[in-house]
């Protein structure tokens with residue numbers, strides 16, 4: 143299989159846009175283009191032509207560049223069928239289990255509601271790359287703007303079922319703040335301490351903390367561990383069912 147090159151473009155205060163480029167076919171997708179100009183600059187620099195936009199959800203910091211990029215390139219905009227009315231310029235509507243093709247590379251779509259009602263994630267199985275938008279962050283998860291704790295927990299379980307070597311490309315650089323919260327409730331977790339140290343070093347060097355690794359997130363991210371007896375003991379939530387525990391951990395983060 144040909145290479146899938148993934149280029150990270152930092153934009154606005156803490157967003158990332160990703161360019162996903164299949165070297166054989168030349169097809170190139172922008173994941174959650176918050177803005178058009180930085181994407182057009184990166185495309186020109188790389189000599190790539192935009193063929194697709196993959197949106198994870200409707201928020202402006204994920205779709206703001208859609209129309210300008212479509213007008214400039216004629217690219218195809220792919221987004222959630224469940225939220226088609228709120229995705230600017232949407233051409234192709236996808237839902238859980240659908241496939242999206244970028245050259246040779248197929249991404250599987252997951253419905254992952256919770257942050258918004260129509261949120262989706264894209265998993266490039268062959269390249270072991272996951273684009274979870276604002277559902278899953280490194281050491282964190284999205285706020286529950288339009289969904290329940292139960293929906294979000296189920297969404298996170300779907301992503302947690304992916305292989306440990308899955309590289310995770312979330313749409314925000316929130317890892318440092320997430321690490322502070324995670325340490326505040328799970329200070330004795332050695333895997334978390336390792337990741338938090340690494341995150342501090344990366345940020346001090348001006349580098350992104352992403353992609354994150356699914357295997358590490360399973361061990362460190364409190365929002366993937368609402369069914370871990372260790373974390374429940376550390377947070378005084380022993381005996382709670384995972385949905386209640388997840389809801390309480392999310393509340394604590396909201397108030398952190």
Ligand code: ZN
Nearest residue numbers: 199201257276
């Ligand atoms: Zn969002």
Ligand code: FE
Nearest residue numbers: 201203276313
């Ligand atoms: Fe966002």
